[in-house]
Amino acid sequence: MTLPPELQTLKEEAEIVSCLSWALFKGWTLGPGADRAGPCPVCGGTDRFAIHTGKNTFNCRRCGMAGHGIIDLVMKTENVKFVPACEMITGRKVADPISAEESARIHQEAAQRERERQAEEEKRRLRAISEGKSIWGRTAEPGPVGSGGVADYLGIRGLDGLRLDKILLREIVAHPYVVEVKGPDGRMSYPVIHTGLCMVAAVVLADGSFGAVHQTWIDLDAPNGKVRLFHPNKTNADGSPLALPAKKVRGSKKGGAIKLFGPKNATRIVMGEGIETTLTALRHNFEPGTAYWAGVDLGNMAGKARIGFDNKRQEDEPNMDDLDCFVAPDWCQELVYLCDSDEAETRTIDKVTRGLKRSLAVREQRRALDPNMPALATSFVEPIGGGKDLNDLVRPGA
Secondary structure (H helix, E strand, O other): OOOOHHHHHHHHHHHOOOHHHHHHHHOOOOOOOOEEEEEEOOOEEEEEEEEEOOOOEEEEOOOOOEEEOHHHHHHHHHOOOHHHHHHHHHOOOOOOOOOHHHHHHHHHHHHHHHHHHHHHHHHHHHHHHHHHHHHHOOOEOOOOOOOOOHHHHHHHOOOOOOOHHHOOOEEEEEEEEEOOEEOOOOOEEOOEEEEEEEEEEEEEOOOOOEEEEEEEEEOOOOOOOEOOEEEEEEEOOOOOEEEEOOEEEEEOOOOOEEEEEOOOOOOEEEEEOOHHHHHHHHHHOOOOOEEEEEOOOHHHHHOOEEEOOOOOEEEEEEOOOOOOOOOOOOOOOEEEEEOOOOOOOOOHHHHHHHHHHHHHHHHHHHHHHOOOOOOOEEEEEOOOOOOOOHHHHOOOOO
């Protein structure tokens, strides 16, 4: 959408300000690091909200408020529309007169700030990919059942009998789990709080290059096979220990996928959010000519939502300016998404619908340029409900 010149200048002037700068101006309490966490300005808490300083993004893991850039942040935290948000940030009205020289200066400064931000983010991305490659280089092929490794973990998940020599999974027997800890003096340390068996998979980007490692720490004595870990000095709002995820991704996952199984000449992709969900379909409902890939997370499968004229997210409609998420490759003729449980705050069906619509739209754009490209059919498998996912149907005792 093309903005009037005076509004475009106001927008650019607002975008010179970073999300972090606005948070500091507002007096929000945020911790150190690249992902600066603290109470959510909308729903409170202690560290459920974070601003990523490199990406200039924000997210609350409780109320779901998320977005990119200062204007989006102010719109959502101040409950105002686009123009008032720009006016709040800049301190001037859109109708205020501005000289051509000042407008040109603002344009140049905004462009320079964006170039600097993108350069810094690219440095972070390449560093993370390099660290992911280093981890991948320490992996080994999974051993047989009874070896105390990934094969035994998959058995706990009801996935025994898979040909692991045909699946892109590896393991590290003694892999450290590192956390970020803020000391009383404000300094950061990075202690290892656990070392143990880890299932590792590669996230492959759309161009076929290595993007990241997906790591799942395993405890073969746990009912679900995953280790239970707690942060050494963070708690929940009720004072209980803060549980940590058993899974971590290191690198760049944008638009990538974990290509667990991919036969030659496949025409269909079946994709779940997680490795275990996707392997459940492979193990218990295998279909020939099908690649079984994991989408890493729901955000990567869905991409960003379109913002309507009322400035509200249209959860099942894709923002077609966002292609930093998974899109079906050109050879794929059918894309099937597997849904995990659909709690109200997750809105799983809306999000998978959004991702499928994006792949369809992109395919039609490409077919307009190349009529020989195959059409794309899409569908999804509905969630089973009750807080469970597809793997719970086959996992003993789930």
